[in-house]
Amino acid sequence: MRFRDIIGQQQIKNKLIQTVLDQRVSHAQLFFGPEGNEKLALAIAYAQFINCTRKMLPEGGTSFAEIDSCGICPSCIKFQKLIHPDLHFIYPIAKTKTIKKDKLKSLDFIEDWRIFLTQNDYHVTLHEWYELIGIENKQGIINKDDCREIISTLSYKSYESEYKVMVIWMAEKFNYSAAPTILKILEEPPEKTLFILISEDPEQIISTIRSRTLLVKIPKITTKDMNEYLLAKHQCEEREAGIIARQSAGNLKLALNRLQNIEEDLYNFTTFRSWMRLCFSAKVADLISFSTDIARIGRENQKSFFLYALKVIQSCIAVGHDHEELVFSDGEELNFIKSFSVYINLSNVVAFSELFNNAMYHIERNAYPQTLFLDVSLQAARIFKETYKK
Numbered sequence: 059m060r061f062r063d064i065i066g067q068q069q070i071k072n073k074l075i076q077t078v079l080d081q082r083v084s085h086a087q088l089f090f091g092p093e094g095n096e097k098l099a100l101a102i103a104y105a106q107f108i109n110c111t112r113k114m115l116p117e118g119g120t121s122f123a124e125i126d127s128c129g130i131c132p133s134c135i136k137f138q139k140l141i142h143p144d145l146h147f148i149y150p151i152a153k154t155k156t157i158k159k160d161k162l163k164s165l166d167f168i169e170d171w172r173i174f175l176t177q178n179d180y181h182v183t184l185h186e187w188y189e190l191i192g193i194e195n196k197q198g199i200i201n202k203d204d205c206r207e208i209i210s211t212l213s214y215k216s217y218e219s220e221y222k223v224m225v226i227w228m229a230e231k232f233n234y235s236a237a238p239t240i241l242k243i244l245e246e247p248p249e250k251t252l253f254i255l256i257s258e259d260p261e262q263i264i265s266t267i268r269s270r271t272l273l274v275k276i277p278k279i280t281t282k283d284m285n286e287y288l289l290a291k292h293q294c295e296e297r298e299a300g301i302i303a304r305q306s307a308g309n310l311k312l313a314l315n316r317l318q319n320i321e322e323d324l325y326n327f328t329t330f331r332s333w334m335r336l337c338f339s340a341k342v343a344d345l346i347s348f349s350t351d352i353a354r355i356g357r358e359n360q361k362s363f364f365l366y367a368l369k370v371i372q373s374c375i376a377v378g379h380d381h382e383e384l385v386f387s388d389g390e391e392l393n394f395i396k397s398f399s400v401y402i403n404l405s406n407v408v409a410f411s412e413l414f415n416n417a418m419y420h421i422e423r424n425a426y427p428q429t430l431f432l433d434v435s436l437q438a439a440r441i442f443k444e445t446y447k448k
């Protein structure tokens with residue numbers, strides 16, 4: 059992770075870089091701020107920068123935005139794979155179905171952790187972590203055994219780099235019984251050791267631990283930075299990027315979820331439109347191949363498709379009764395709703411609504427999707443026929 063891979067936060071990056079240039083890196087720092095603001099990514103980028111052997115440094119007119127780790131030296135490569143022997147992680151854990159031993163340590167989950175971070179581009183939440191390791195109904199903690207592990211890990215000299223780095227994610231999850239152990243090492247840290255604690259709720263951190271750290275407030279991502287990121291990395295249209303950037307209020311996770319929904323909505327829209335055309339013209343052979351295709355998209359997506367179908371027929375009724383303000387669509391989708399509203403009216407809306415609701419009910423109860431979609435398609439064709447082709 060390099061500083062340039064992180065959205066915005068230039069002021070914080072400058073401050074962190076300056077601590078390295080001035081050789082005054084505090085040994086225990088607490089990065090805190092709201093969810094979805096790249097705290098964890100910043101911590102890793104900072105650690106990678108400190109240990110990079112070919113870091114770009116200011117010369118002549120170099121601006122801070124250009125100063126970064128090199129990304130290609132052996133240290134950077136290991137940092138990017140999260141396998142550097144001097145980079146250590148502690149995070150909340152609990153016993154799972156597969157890992158049940160008594161003295162549980164973060165290291166027992168390290169493979170999951172690496173995959174979790176790299177596959178999600180370091181945009182992660184505590185809930186997602188619990189879900190991944192299968193403890194979503196329990197509370198994870200940072201336990202005493204993990205803190206003892208910290209002491210033994212850090213008591214050795216660093217293997218390859220200048221600094222040994224211990225990243226402690228979600229420091230609010232320190233268990234009270236673990237406090238004395240971690241306090242001892244925070245007070246008397248081995249030389250060239252850097253602790254970066256990360257928290258979304260620093261008030262919940264045991265106060266004696268918090269007071270031994272340098273507080274580094276990481277603000278939420280600005281709307282401008284989010285907007286630029288969506289345009290550059292996700293090829294959003296300008297209008298779409300603007301709306302998502304404003305609605306996500308600086309939370310990258312929210313922005314990415316919203317983006318995913320937009321893609322899902324687009325799939326639902328184009329699929330629903332062609333499906334309705336096939337149903338209206340009762341093209342049975344085409345409806346069979348439609349059912350085969352949509353059977354493959356998975357139950358959650360199939361439910362989302364029927365929810366979308368319900369939204370469209372309700373929008374059609376609103377348009378048909380001059381209440382376009384109740385329709386939350388625009389562009390091509392709105393044009394479709396307007397033309398489709400001619401075919402959806404009070405004589406068939408209840409039948410369609412029941413049809414789609416029943417379909418969702420059966421999907422939840424594991425109906426065989428191909429048969430279900432063909433049946434729903436034929437019933438939709440019948441409803442159109444009864445309404446228009448008498």
Ligand SMILES: [Zn+2]
Nearest residue numbers: 110128131134
């Ligand atoms: Zn490097």
